[in-house]
Amino acid sequence: MILGLIVACEIGFWAVIVLGLFARYILKARRLGLVLIALAPVIDLVLLTLTAVHLRSGADAEWAHGLAAVYIGFSIAYGHRMVRWADITFSRRFDHGPPLARLSGTDYTVACWKDVARTLLATVTSTLVLFGLIWLVGNPAETTALEQWYGILLVILGIEVVWAVSYTIWPRPLKKINVAIQL
Template structure:
């Protein structure tokens, strides 16, 4: 059931984002667009509520509950950036906005380190959610599956950290565009 909730929330998240951007740029209704974009964090709260109801109602934690915690952590930490990413592309495609900037060199390296900070926040949020659930349920047998997710969170952080280190050592080079004939 939680896996279905995660999928539904992910779809609802992107429907809210795309609807908000469509209202903003295609319908030229910025207030409606902003209202639709505000639905994204509400969707995260719905998912968190569903996880809590399931586990506090006697359910046994599974990998889906841990995935929900990671999803919420990433959504909260990266949500603003995801909306900005979609906004630039939508504005470029449908409203004559400038093309998205492709970062290279130091700019990409700096972005990679900002991502490490956001990933740290995402991991901290997910770990806090897992910890609170474990404490509230107060039954190690029913929450055993959640303990493994602390290792997964460390791996997620480690991968992002290594990514940033690699681009610090070997900065991303600009792509060469072939001349048009």
């Protein structure tokens, strides 16, 4: 049941964003678009509430409950960035907006370290949500499925740090600009 809720919330998250961008760029209804996009965090709140109610009603804690906590943490940390990416992409496609920038060199390295900070925020947020769900269940013997997520979160953070360190040591090459010389 909880896995279906996570999938439904993910679909709902992207549905309100796409509908908001459609309203903004196709229908030219900027206010409606903003309202629809603003509903995305509400979907996370609904998922958190439904997960807590499901656990509180006596359901056994499963890995899917932990996945809901991790989803919420990463949605909080990366949600704004994903919406901004979607907005730029929609703007470029339907409103002649600027293209997405491809970073290189030091700019890409800095972006990697910003992602480390976002992933750290997502990890901390997910951990706090997991703590809350474990507290809600109240029985440590029934929460091992939730506690297993701590190690997974550390692995995710570790991969992000290794990625950033690798681009700190070996930066992405600067873009080559082809300039035609006219004689």
